[in-house]
Amino acid sequence: MNDIAVWLREPGFFGTHATVGADVSQLMATLFTTLFIVGWIQARKHKTDHHHWLMFGGMIAMLAFFTSYYLFRNLGVLAFEGKEGFGGPQWLYDQVFVPVLTFHILLVTIGLIMAIYMMVLGFRSQTFVEGKRVLKEAMLQTSGRRIAMILGGITTVVLLFFGSRVMTAGFSMGKFSVYLGLIILIAIVFGIEIAIQRIWPNGARRHRVLGKFTMVIYCVLFVTGTFTYTMLYILYPGKIG
Numbered sequence: 624m625n626d627i628a629v630w631l632r633e634p635g636f637f638g639t640h641a642t643v644g645a646d647v648s649q650l651m652a653t654l655f656t657t658l659f660i661v662g663w664i665q666a667r668k669h670k671t672d673h674h675h676w677l678m679f680g681g682m683i684a685m686l687a688f689f690t691s692y693y694l695f696r697n698l699g700v701l702a703f704e705g706k707e708g709f710g711g712p713q714w715l716y717d718q719v720f721v722p723v724l725t726f727h728i729l730l731v732t733i734g735l736i737m738a739i740y741m742m743v744l745g746f747r748s749q750t751f752v753e754g755k756r757v758l759k760e761a762m763l764q765t766s767g768r769r770i771a772m773i774l775g776g777i778t779t780v781v782l783l784f785f786g787s788r789v790m791t792a793g794f795s796m797g798k799f800s801v802y803l804g805l806i807i808l809i810a811i812v813f814g815i816e817i818a819i820q821r822i823w824p825n826g827a828r829r830h831r832v833l834g835k836f837t838m839v840i841y842c843v844l845f846v847t848g849t850f851t852y853t854m855l856y857i858l859y860p861g862k863i864g
Contacts, residue, residue: 711854730844
């Protein structure tokens with residue numbers, strides 16, 4: 624793991640001041656965003672099987688990549704570089720760069736959660752008609768008790784993972800805040816789901832509406848990620864790179 628972490632700090636391959644880690648992150652974000660847009664277009668063309676496998680495969684790959692990436696580099700493009708990685712004026716760093724970066728990290732969290740949610744919703748709301756995959760135009764609701772059980776299970780897994788990190792790397796209030804924030808955000812998402820399933824009890828309708836919302840999240844995520852990459856590694860490179 625140390626060898627990979629060192630490799631991620633080396634100069635990148637795009638010819639900017641970025642590290643390999645930053646270039647890999649930007650490249651994968653571009654690939655995933657393109658894949659999701661293509662998958663969404665397939666859904667608009669009623670090519671449901673193509674849409675299903677593009678989105679399912681893309682989301683699994685995205686989850687695997689960003690989860691493993693976090694283990695090596697942690698959240699945020701300044702995880703290695705620190706403040707010295709930004710070479711612009713202090714006011715620009717405080718008033719523009721940090722707010723956009725914070726918003727970007729929040730979208731990353733929401734995007735990963737929505738990826739899991741949309742995969743589950745996709746399987747729950749689909750059926751096959753004459754061998755063709757279609758969305759079921761039917762009621763699809765989850766009880767509050769079941770949601771509480773799922774949330775409890777996820778919370779347990781997150782806390783166990785955090786505990787394993789504490790045993791190997793020691794306790795960090797910053798990391799604890801990230802994990803706590805993740806649990807709170809997941810709880811908020813489940814709370815929203817309880818409200819949403821009352822607004823859109825039809826599973827097919829809910830899948831279409833939330834699918835559009837998730838696509839917007841991914842597109843904005845790509846824009847904010849590209850913005851922070853450009854600010855940090857092209858317009859205002861610092862001591863790193």
